[in-house]
Amino acid sequence: MEEHLAAGSITRREALAVVDALVAVGERTPAYFTYRPSVRDPDDEMILETAINAHADAIVTFNVRDFGNAPAKFAFECWSPLQALEKLR
Numbered sequence: 001m002e003e004h005l006a007a008g009s010i011t012r013r014e015a016l017a018v019v020d021a022l023v024a025v026g027e028r029t030p031a032y033f034t035y036r037p038s039v040r041d042p043d044d045e046m047i048l049e050t051a052i053n054a055h056a057d058a059i060v061t062f063n064v065r066d067f068g069n070a071p072a073k074f075a076f077e078c079w080s081p082l083q084a085l086e087k088l089r
Helices: 002-008 012-025 042-053 081-088
Strands: 058-060 077-079
Touching: 002 012, 002 081, 042 058, 058 081, 077 081
Parallel strands: 058 077
Antiparallel strands: none
């Protein structure tokens, strides 16, 4: 976790504040459809499918390249945590 905080240039307290804010506004999203295989890493398929079913604007991940152009096919973006923080600021 420490390397993730360093990569995002944030403190643990700031990270927890972001998580708390996301939990406060988050909604459960049932998986209605599956779109496998769509991404390079099979472990990321559920992330993509959740974003599709939730009509997300973006996926935030340290593994942007693993998603390739799949998010664009479904009309959303894939951001690194730093990019997401920049958009939130």
